Amino acid sequence: MSSNTAPAVELRAGPREWFGLLALLLPVTLMTADLGVLWLATPYLTADLQPTSSQLLWTTDLYGFMTCGFLVVMGTLGDRIGRRRLLILGSLGVIAASVLAAYSTSPEMLIVARALLGVAGAAVLPSTLSLIIHMFKDDRQRATAIATWVTALSVGIAIGPVIGGVLLEHWWWGSVFLMGVPVMLVPVLLAPVLLPEYKDPGAGRLDLASVVLFLAAILPVVYGIKKFAEHGWSLANLAAIVIGAAFTVVFVRRQNSLETPLLDMRLFRTRAFTGALLTLLFGMMALNGVEYLVPQYLLVAGELTPLAAGLWLLPGAAGLIIGSQLTPVLAKRFRPAYVITAGLVVTLIGFWLTAVAGPDDSGIVPAAAGLAVIMFGVAPISVLGTALASGAAPPEKAGAASATGQTAYDLGLAFGIAVTGSVAVAVYRSGIADTAPAGIPAAAEEAARDTVGGAAKAAESLPQDVGEQLLTAAREAFTSGFHATAWVSAGMAVLTAVVALVLLRHIPAIGAGAAPDAAPESGEPTAGPASAASAAAREEPVTSA
Numbered sequence: 001m002s003s004n005t006a007p008a009v010e011l012r013a014g015p016r017e018w019f020g021l022l023a024l025l026l027p028v029t030l031m032t033a034d035l036g037v038l039w040l041a042t043p044y045l046t047a048d049l050q051p052t053s054s055q056l057l058w059t060t061d062l063y064g065f066m067t068c069g070f071l072v073v074m075g076t077l078g079d080r081i082g083r084r085r086l087l088i089l090g091s092l093g094v095i096a097a098s099v100l101a102a103y104s105t106s107p108e109m110l111i112v113a114r115a116l117l118g119v120a121g122a123a124v125l126p127s128t129l130s131l132i133i134h135m136f137k138d139d140r141q142r143a144t145a146i147a148t149w150v151t152a153l154s155v156g157i158a159i160g161p162v163i164g165g166v167l168l169e170h171w172w173w174g175s176v177f178l179m180g181v182p183v184m185l186v187p188v189l190l191a192p193v194l195l196p197e198y199k200d201p202g203a204g205r206l207d208l209a210s211v212v213l214f215l216a217a218i219l220p221v222v223y224g225i226k227k228f229a230e231h232g233w234s235l236a237n238l239a240a241i242v243i244g245a246a247f248t249v250v251f252v253r254r255q256n257s258l259e260t261p262l263l264d265m266r267l268f269r270t271r272a273f274t275g276a277l278l279t280l281l282f283g284m285m286a287l288n289g290v291e292y293l294v295p296q297y298l299l300v301a302g303e304l305t306p307l308a309a310g311l312w313l314l315p316g317a318a319g320l321i322i323g324s325q326l327t328p329v330l331a332k333r334f335r336p337a338y339v340i341t342a343g344l345v346v347t348l349i350g351f352w353l354t355a356v357a358g359p360d361d362s363g364i365v366p367a368a369a370g371l372a373v374i375m376f377g378v379a380p381i382s383v384l385g386t387a388l389a390s391g392a393a394p395p396e397k398a399g400a401a402s403a404t405g406q407t408a409y410d411l412g413l414a415f416g417i418a419v420t421g422s423v424a425v426a427v428y429r430s431g432i433a434d435t436a437p438a439g440i441p442a443a444a445e446e447a448a449r450d451t452v453g454g455a456a457k458a459a460e461s462l463p464q465d466v467g468e469q470l471l472t473a474a475r476e477a478f479t480s481g482f483h484a485t486a487w488v489s490a491g492m493a494v495l496t497a498v499v500a501l502v503l504l505r506h507i508p509a510i511g512a513g514a515a516p517d518a519a520p521e522s523g524e525p526t527a528g529p530a531s532a533a534s535a536a537a538r539e540e541p542v543t544s545a
Contacts, residue, residue, distance in 0.1 A: 017135045020194035024128040025152040030183045031121045032156030044173040046453030051107035053450050061418050066118025068410035069215050075126035083127045084197045090123025091184040102174035134198045150383050151324040165310020210262035213251040220244035275503025276388035277408040283381035284412025286492035289420025289485050294371045300478050302364040315372035323379025337504035340380045344497040347377035351490035359479035424481035431477030437469040452478050
């Protein structure tokens with residue numbers, strides 16, 4: 001017995017590792033806060049920079065797509081040059097891109113800055129998780145550290161609009177980007193003191209062709225979806241989606257032919273791994289579409305100040321935190337698939353609340369309450385999905401599985417804005433075209449049809465009664481798009497529940513029936529609180545479903 005306990009004492013992390021964890025959680029929270037940092041600032045930057053609806057969507061979407069597109073790439077690069085070094089370089093990149101975004105003078109400049117932020121963020125996120133796995137070798141401490149990391153991801157999404165509301169109350173819209181500067185200075189200054197360096201001596205070379213193919217598979221599909229929302233189906237839109245699908249096939253074939261692929265496609269043969277990725281993807285899509293629009297709804301329909309809107313978003317942050325802390329407790333008694341499905345059933349109540357919110361200040365309470373319920377119900381996906389994706393892979397592939405799970409998470413967040421945001425734009429345009437006052441100048445009508453911010457600016461140049469009619473029509477059209485988004489997101493939640501039940505139901509409750517996997521000699525143990533169920537997860541191929 002004594003021979004077994006002595007090594008465990010040596011493996012336990014000390015104060016340096018826990019302080020190092022705190023230094024890692026700050027940039028993690030900022031990375032996901034940046035996904036929502038524009039939600040409250042959108043009306044202000046729209047009035048200042050006057051982007052088109054397409055440019056506005058690219059501004060909000062491109063950060064997430066660049067992040068998820070480069071996550072696996074940066075994970076491989078970190079293995080080669082050192083994960084601590086990549087974290088520092090990524091943090092410096094975030095600082096530079098944040099300043100560029102804050103002082104952007106055109107939509108194109110802001111879009112470029114957001115793209116650079118996404119690439120730099122992709123360098124930060126996998127570095128933090130891989131360093132946590134390396135720092136915490138004790139199973140229980142590692143589970144606690146990773147659960148905290150996942151919670152930090154979710155909390156960032158929740159508090160981004162809140163912090164943005166406070167900043168917008170006192171400064172201009174660019175200030176929401178400058179909040180990243182002091183946060184990212186923390187890992188730059190403390191990483192050499194608190195964090196160990198780690199390199200994988202057996203890491204393969206970075207295949208640049210795979211990087212290009214991976215991006216070529218994603219971006220054309222996104223382009224096709226955006227253009228469909230703006231102009232309907234066309235040959236060009238369909239061609240973009242087909243091109244993306246073709247590049248996906250080429251990417252998969254190349255990965256199967258490489259000795260050290262960018263993404264090991266054999267991981268997808270595991271039923272639990274595929275199920276965890278799809279659950280993360282669809283679940284985050286269901287969440288982020290509504291979460292993206294609720295802050296704008298509070299500003300447009302509720303006519304709240306940014307600070308007041310931020311305060312109304314606090315119940316959503318609380319719901320997410322409570323749900324994230326409750327999830328591990330429930331997962332010890334019930335199968336993860338059942339915990340995830342129960343949470344998704346709860347979200348349907350939240351989607352219904354947001355779908356009945358009116359086009360005036362009477363809808364503030366149902367919209368805020370609905371978001372809180374949705375955030376609470378989605379929490380099990382973000383906590384358990386990442387853990388199951390890591391635990392479903394063999395120990396030697398845990399790092400790749402974690403990076404892929406994070407890619408699915410971020411891709412779901414980005415697609416949530418792209419798909420449901422595009423639906424909202426299409427419904428808004430249709431509604432404003434039908435209800436805008438007759439006889440207004442063509443330029444004002446075109447501006448109002450483009451965005452709500454454009455309608456507000458156009459109303460200033462019209463007679464007071466006509467301007468008020470235009471604003472009322474814009475609020476009603478926006479609310480109709482908001483409602484459509486809620487119902488689309490509810491459908492995504494139902495689809496996610498089906499995926500979880502079909503592909504993850506065989507996984508037992510965490511800690512039930514299987515011993516935790518031993519940490520491999522490389523120092524890369526199986527990640528996440530689901531390690532007790534990882535053996536059962538790996539035994540089920542996709543073909544058995």
